[in-house]
Amino acid sequence: MRIVESITIERPPDAVWEVVSDLGTHLxxxxxLVEFRQVSEGPLAVGSRIREVLTWRGRELVLDDVVTALDPxxxxxxxxxxxxxxxxxxxxxxxAAGGATRVTFDWPLRPKSLLLKAAAPFLRGAMxxxxxxxxxxxxxxxxxxxxxxx
Numbered sequence: 001m002r003i004v005e006s007i008t009i010e011r012p013p014d015a016v017w018e019v020v021s022d023l024g025t026h027l028x029x030x031x032x033l034v035e036f037r038q039v040s041e042g043p044l045a046v047g048s049r050i051r052e053v054l055t056w057r058g059r060e061l062v063l064d065d066v067v068t069a070l071d072p073x074x075x076x077x078x079x080x081x082x083x084x085x086x087x088x089x090x091x092x093x094x095x096a097a098g099g100a101t102r103v104t105f106d107w108p109l110r111p112k113s114l115l116l117k118a119a120a121p122f123l124r125g126a127m128x129x130x131x132x133x134x135x136x137x138x139x140x141x142x143x144x145x146x147x148x149x150x
């Protein structure tokens with residue numbers, strides 16, 4: 001199963017990148033998150049490990065993620081998983097008209113458990129709505145936090 005959601009943020013890619021690449025801001029615009037922090041040493045880089053704790057449908061999931069892409073103002077990606085599924089999350093930033101940024105969330109989910117494989121078609125709508133909500137909240141957060149430069 002793959003979820004793809006795009007939104008245009010009325011700020012340049014550098015401003016959006018400042019938020020997306022700052023793990024501390026993710027709790028502000030990803031409402032299911034309880035924790036999202038780097039657990040490996042050193043600056044954030046490809047290969048860095050992230051602990052992600054989220055609440056989904058009343059259950060707490062603990063995920064061990066690895067940064068797979070960190071291309072400034074362009075692409076942030078992690079891969080991770082838990083007992084029932086593995087996933088990738090790619091956040092692509094592209095310049096858009098008027099100094100805006102087109103942000104695309106692309107995340108394939110690979111169910112491992114028979115239960116999740118069977119439930120995946122029914123969960124798709126909820127997952128798409130949750131991703132759209134994250135995109136909308138990212139837009140609001142960036143546009144509120146970063147003044148528009150004329």
